[in-house]
Amino acid sequence: MSRNVDHCYAYPHPAVTTDVVVFTIRDERLQTLLIRRVGPPFEGCWALPGGFLDIDEDLDRCAARELREETGVADLYLEQLCTFGAVDRDPRERVISVAYFALAPAARLQLKAGDDAADAAWFPFHALPPLAFDHDRIIHTAHERLVSKLDYSTIAFQFLPETFTLSELQRIYEILVDAPIDKRNFRKWALAIQQVEETGELRRHGSHRPARVYRLTDRNRITYLK
Amino acid sequence: MSRNVDHCYAYPHPAVTTDVVVFTIRDERLQTLLIRRVGPPFEGCWALPGGFLDIDEDLDRCAARELREETGVADLYLEQLCTFGAVDRDPRERVISVAYFALAPAARLQLKAGDDAADAAWFPFHALPPLAFDHDRIIHTAHERLVSKLDYSTIAFQFLPETFTLSELQRIYEILVDAPIDKRNFRKWALAIQQVEETGELRRHGSHRPARVYRLTDRNRITYLK
DNA sequence: GCAAAAGTGTTCTATCTACACCCATGT
DNA sequence: ACATGGGTGTAGATAGAACACTTTTGC
Numbered sequence: 122m123s124r125n126v127d128h129c130y131a132y133p134h135p136a137v138t139t140d141v142v143v144f145t146i147r148d149e150r151l152q153t154l155l156i157r158r159v160g161p162p163f164e165g166c167w168a169l170p171g172g173f174l175d176i177d178e179d180l181d182r183c184a185a186r187e188l189r190e191e192t193g194v195a196d197l198y199l200e201q202l203c204t205f206g207a208v209d210r211d212p213r214e215r216v217i218s219v220a221y222f223a224l225a226p227a228a229r230l231q232l233k234a235g236d237d238a239a240d241a242a243w244f245p246f247h248a249l250p251p252l253a254f255d256h257d258r259i260i261h262t263a264h265e266r267l268v269s270k271l272d273y274s275t276i277a278f279q280f281l282p283e284t285f286t287l288s289e290l291q292r293i294y295e296i297l298v299d300a301p302i303d304k305r306n307f308r309k310w311a312l313a314i315q316q317v318e319e320t321g322e323l324r325r326h327g328s329h330r331p332a333r334v335y336r337l338t339d340r341n342r343i344t345y346l347k
Numbered sequence: 348m349s350r351n352v353d354h355c356y357a358y359p360h361p362a363v364t365t366d367v368v369v370f371t372i373r374d375e376r377l378q379t380l381l382i383r384r385v386g387p388p389f390e391g392c393w394a395l396p397g398g399f400l401d402i403d404e405d406l407d408r409c410a411a412r413e414l415r416e417e418t419g420v421a422d423l424y425l426e427q428l429c430t431f432g433a434v435d436r437d438p439r440e441r442v443i444s445v446a447y448f449a450l451a452p453a454a455r456l457q458l459k460a461g462d463d464a465a466d467a468a469w470f471p472f473h474a475l476p477p478l479a480f481d482h483d484r485i486i487h488t489a490h491e492r493l494v495s496k497l498d499y500s501t502i503a504f505q506f507l508p509e510t511f512t513l514s515e516l517q518r519i520y521e522i523l524v525d526a527p528i529d530k531r532n533f534r535k536w537a538l539a540i541q542q543v544e545e546t547g548e549l550r551r552h553g554s555h556r557p558a559r560v561y562r563l564t565d566r567n568r569i570t571y572l573k
Numbered sequence: 574g575c576a577a578a579a580g581t582g583t584t585c586t587a588t589c590t591a592c593a594c595c596c597a598t599g600t
Numbered sequence: 601a602c603a604t605g606g607g608t609g610t611a612g613a614t615a616g617a618a619c620a621c622t623t624t625t626g627c
Contacts, residue, residue: 129353133402134360137432137443176359176441180432204430204445206363206406215402217363217443219430273499288606305608306590328599329604514579531581532617554626555578580623589614596607 135206135215139184140171140256142202142263143194145225145243146280146293152243153260154225154232155250156191162212163253169260170241171218184221192232192241197225198279198343202263210255218254222263224279271297275316275344278337286324286332287311316344361432361441365410366397366482368428368489369420371451371469372506372519378469379486380451380458381476382417388438389479395486396467397444410447418458418467424505424569425449428489436481444480448489450505497523501542501570504563512550512558513537542570 143154155167170191174183181199189195202220210216232241244250246264249257270276271294280293291307311317318338323331369380381393396417400409407425415421428446436442458467470476472490475483496502497520506519517533537543544564549557 127355127357128359129355130360130362131353132362132399133354134356135363135400135402136356136358137361137363173358174361174432174443176361177434179434180430180443201429203427204406206400206445208403208405217400217406217445219432219443286606303591304606305592308607309609310589325598327604328602330597330606332606512579529618530579531619534580535582536616551625553578554576556580556624558579575627577625578623579625581621582619584618586617587615590612592610594608596605598604598606600601600603 133215135217136211137174138171138216138218139174139180139187140169140218140220140259141184141188141199142169142220142222142260143188143192143197143225144222144246144263144267144280146227146296147243149292149296151246151296153246153249154192154194155242155244155252157240157242158253166253167244167250168253169220169256174219180219181221184219188223194225194232197223198276199223202259202266205255205259207255218259220259220263222266224267224276226282227280268297273346275314275346278316279343281337284320284322284324284334284336286334287317288332290317290335314344314346359441361443362437363400364397364442364444365400365406365413365447366395366444366485367410367414367425367447367449368395368486369414369418369423369449369451370472370489370493370506372453372522373469375518375522377472377522379472379475380418380420381468381470381478383466383468384479392479393470393476394479395446395482400445406445407447410445410449414449420451420458423449423451424502428485428492431481431485433481444485446485446489448492450493450502452508453506494523499572501540501572504542505569507563510546510548510550510560510562512560513543514558516543516561540570540572 145152154170156170158164158166158168170188171184172187174180178186180201184199185195199221202222204217204219206217208215210218249260252260267276277293277297281290287308290311291302291304294307295302316338317335320334320336322334324334325331371378380396382396384390384392384394396414397410398413398417400406404412406427410425411421425447428448430443430445432443434441436444475486478486493502503519503523507516513534516537517528517530520533521528542564543561546560546562548560550560551557
């Protein structure tokens with residue numbers, strides 16, 4: 122993709138990148154995917170997966186590509202978040218970053234290091250390391266968006282694996298809002314919104330009554346409620 | 348700002364612009380501010396006010412500056428909307444547009460033509476002319492955002508002039524949702540959310556009972572409800 | 574005195590909240 | 601038999617929706 126010719130313009134052009142905030146729920150906590158930077162600036166620092174937009178590539182594709190290249194993560198819900206363009210946010214040159222946020226099922230995502238990243242790892246949202254650039258701000262903007270969407274959409278269902286129990290779904294919500302939720306009210310709601318259906322199977326998971334197993338009626342649809 | 352030297356990069360860089368969708372309510376209709384393009388591409392076509400980002404300028408400032416330069420409109424509520432970056436959205440070169448949306452009080456805004464715009468004018472949202480680039484899509488995205496924010500914020504109060512009557516406020520909402528609203532319920536709501544206060548004055552406006560005049564308790568605050 | 578918009582309460586309905594016990598299983 | 605999480609219904613509170621008449625003015 123790199124060509125050894127210069128690309129010249131009559132006016133200065135900023136660089137454009139995409140950065141992706143990937144959330145998942147693992148080990149009973151909301152976690153965020155970070156990569157360790159191999160080159161300057163912020164060498165060795167943790168940062169969001171992301172990188173420069175190819176000149177013939179759509180923004181959404183760029184976000185998906187960078188994520189795949191740097192972490193091996195693909196096929197997840199990806200939504201444009203906000204664009205960050207403070208003049209001094211990158212010491213190298215003017216960089217405009219179109220940030221995305223993504224939600225991944227809790228299923229063990231195999232992480233692999235890519236070209237631009239020495240390492241990729243999950244960090245608990247409440248225990249993030251120091252981050253490169255303005256990535257801390259981007260992550261917190263993404264978190265605000267996630268939490269506010271809980272109220273009026275089924276976005277949190279994107280955290281679910283193929284099949285799940287209602288207790289697992291409830292646990293996701295409890296982790297996200299960081300508060301206990303009434304079991305009966307939650308189940309009433311979850312069954313009323315018509316987004317899940319029984320598989321007919323039961324899941325045995327310890328010395329107690331087995332749980333009914335559900336699946337999403339439409340995995341790729343996020344419903345807006347009310 | 349134009350310098351006659353070339354600006355060269357090892358990799359191709361897209362251009363970055365901001366475009367602003369300004370809404371107001373005039374003549375009992377939601378209207379949008381457009382400018383007529385003087386140069387190619389889309390010469391003579393109507394388009395959103397906006398233009399290229401200066402290399403040392405924040406995105407928000409760019410949006411405000413372009414709006415001011417092209418239309419004379421300043422000091423209004425401005426919020427980043429979404430970034431549009433389809434590969435072929437501009438025939439000249441790759442252009443990433445960070446779109447903003449803005450709400451202006453109905454007070455007659457004095458429009459003036461600027462350098463890049465032959466003309467600036469308001470168009471009813473439901474009777475837009477053919478637009479340059481993907482600006483039609485940007486406007487409709489902005490409209491969706493506006494309408495969805497009505498439900499959970501006081502964003503529509505940005506359409507209000509310094510002082511107003513409750514009937515005027517109700518009319519704004521009726522125009523935005525394009526449906527009649529119950530007067531008693533609306534007034535109960537409007538007074539309950541603590542965003543308006545009486546000025547003590549009355550407004551006479553025809554052969555009927557005068558209306559109480561209100562002002563916003565805090566003009567610059569948009570409240571998120573519930 | 575009439576036309577026209579301002580102003581005002583109550584009832585009904587739907588939704589959300591709080592809350593406690595039995596069920597099915599593994600050990 | 602007991603420990604553990606799965607599963608279920610009802611009553612009270614709250615918020616939203618429906619609805620009609622009196623008031624004040626200009627002409």
